[in-house]
Amino acid sequence: MTQAQISDPKIKLWMAAIKPPMYSVAIMPVWIGTAVAFAQTKVLNVAVFSTFLVAAILILAWENISNDVFDAETGIDKNKHHSLVNLTGNKPLIFWLGNFCLIAGLLGILAIAIWQKDPTVFGISLLGCGLGYIYQGPPFRLGYQGLGEIICFFAFGPLLVTAAYYSQTQTWSMTSLAASVIVGIPTSLILFCSHFHQVKDDIAAGKRSPIVRLGTAKGAQLLKWITGSIYPLTLLFVLWGTFPVWTLLSWLSLPYAFKLCHHVEQNHHLPDKVSNCKFIAVKVHFWSCLFFGVGFML
Ligand SMILES: C/C(=C\COP(=O)(O)OP(=O)(O)O)CCC[C@H](C)CCC[C@H](C)CCCC(C)C
Numbered sequence: 685m686t687q688a689q690i691s692d693p694k695i696k697l698w699m700a701a702i703k704p705p706m707y708s709v710a711i712m713p714v715w716i717g718t719a720v721a722f723a724q725t726k727v728l729n730v731a732v733f734s735t736f737l738v739a740a741i742l743i744l745a746w747e748n749i750s751n752d753v754f755d756a757e758t759g760i761d762k763n764k765h766h767s768l769v770n771l772t773g774n775k776p777l778i779f780w781l782g783n784f785c786l787i788a789g790l791l792g793i794l795a796i797a798i799w800q801k802d803p804t805v806f807g808i809s810l811l812g813c814g815l816g817y818i819y820q821g822p823p824f825r826l827g828y829q830g831l832g833e834i835i836c837f838f839a840f841g842p843l844l845v846t847a848a849y850y851s852q853t854q855t856w857s858m859t860s861l862a863a864s865v866i867v868g869i870p871t872s873l874i875l876f877c878s879h880f881h882q883v884k885d886d887i888a889a890g891k892r893s894p895i896v897r898l899g900t901a902k903g904a905q906l907l908k909w910i911t912g913s914i915y916p917l918t919l920l921f922v923l924w925g926t927f928p929v930w931t932l933l934s935w936l937s938l939p940y941a942f943k944l945c946h947h948v949e950q951n952h953h954l955p956d957k958v959s960n961c962k963f964i965a966v967k968v969h970f971w972s973c974l975f976f977g978v979g980f981m982l
């Protein structure tokens with residue numbers, strides 16, 4: 685895409701609606717679960733890995749597409765110009781597009797379960813989709829109660845990493861479970877960051893996000909602790925002998941972690957300035973998880 689096309693406001697809105705960088709949150713847990721499996725077995729089933737990757741991306745697409753549908757029903761997205769429903773003006777189309785992605789993603793995972801004659805991976809994925817639904821769908825909408833970060837941690841951490849590990853090995857592993865914690869924390873961090881600039885709209889719609897509950901100043905302080913927890917925790921697991929020493933390569937993401945904490949500390953109360961912080965959090969997540977997985981592969 686040329687520079688002129690990227691700066692076209694309509695294309696900018698569509699890119700903001702589709703959020704391409706966000707899809708690394710579906711890719712990294714599959715990468716880490718597979719990397720831990722490879723470290724232990726020295727075998728990589730490429731067909732299972734690629735099918736799982738595409739399926740996880742499709743399921744996350746469902747989550748995001750249906751988020752715009754459900755949020756259109758509560759009115760919380762009325763000022764969100766990059767909502768797919770607002771952009772197209774066609775809620776039923778977006779609803780069915782989301783359902784198509786969900787069915788396609790689940791069929792991919794069903795294919796893995798059938799190849800392996802073992803329904804475990806499919807069962808875990810259904811549970812993950814259930815968590816995705818109760819986060820935003822009626823009558824639950826647990827994200828509106830401020831429970832999104834906990835749901836996010838379990839869905840993208842223990843559930844997805846374990847499912848990816850199991851799809852390669854058909855066994856369970858404590859190392860994979862420990863690794864899933866290291867993936868779950870920065871994923872929840874992204875969601876936490878996504879609330880800073882939305883306090884006004886969230887309050888108006890009755891959404892009690894963690895930032896609505898805490899206020900932006902305390903939120904910025906808590907953010908430092910959440911971000912800072914990933915690195916010593918990884919070190920601790922290395923010292924216990926759970927992770928190989930090369931997983932400390934994930935510390936290479938520290939410059940983004942500092943940038944995130946500094947940026948939010950300075951701008952937590954300025955919605956226009958803080959609104960990009962979730963994409964800095966995506967960089968923390970991407971680089972920490974990428975190098976963490978490399979540490980298992982070496
Ligand atoms: C859509 C998500 C966050 C955006 O929420 P919000 O309403 O605040 O956004 P806007 O302000 O932009 O409208 C992501 C939420 C993720 C959710 C907590 C958990 C999703 C679970 C996945 C579907 C599970 C996939 C794992 C499975 C394949 C094992």
Ligand SMILES: O=C(O)C1=CC(=O)c2ccccc2C1=O
Pocket residue numbers: 703706709744747748836871872874875878962
């Ligand atoms: O649009 C968003 O704000 C998010 C989308 C998304 O898919 C996701 C996944 C995991 C953690 C956070 C988020 C978002 O914040």
